[in-house]
Amino acid sequence: MLDIILKSIGVFIVGVYIVSLGRVWWYERDIDKLYSKMKKEINNAKKMGMPMSYIDGKIKNIKEEYDTKIEELERKRRFILEKLTFRKK
Secondary structure, three states: OHHHHHHHHHHHHHHHHHHHHHHHHHHHHHHHHHHHHHHHHHHHHHOOOOOHHHHHHHHHHHHHHHHHHHHHHHHHHHHHHHHHOOOOO
16 A cells, blocks of 8 residues: 555656656747747847937847846746755755
């Protein structure tokens, strides 16, 4: 009976670990997508043909918008990775 319980706990822990790694991979994918979108918007802003001061302001706004989203995803990813190590620093 104890054998079955220990095996179940082991399977559960491995399952949680695998799901957590999947979430980390998902966050990495989302971060890469956001960087790609940000670069596209910056390139589009540079091609607008407006004064450089306007373009610089537009690029700054784009970076601020995306940086908050990226920071949130990186924070979540970092949290999971810290918990997966099963040890404190």
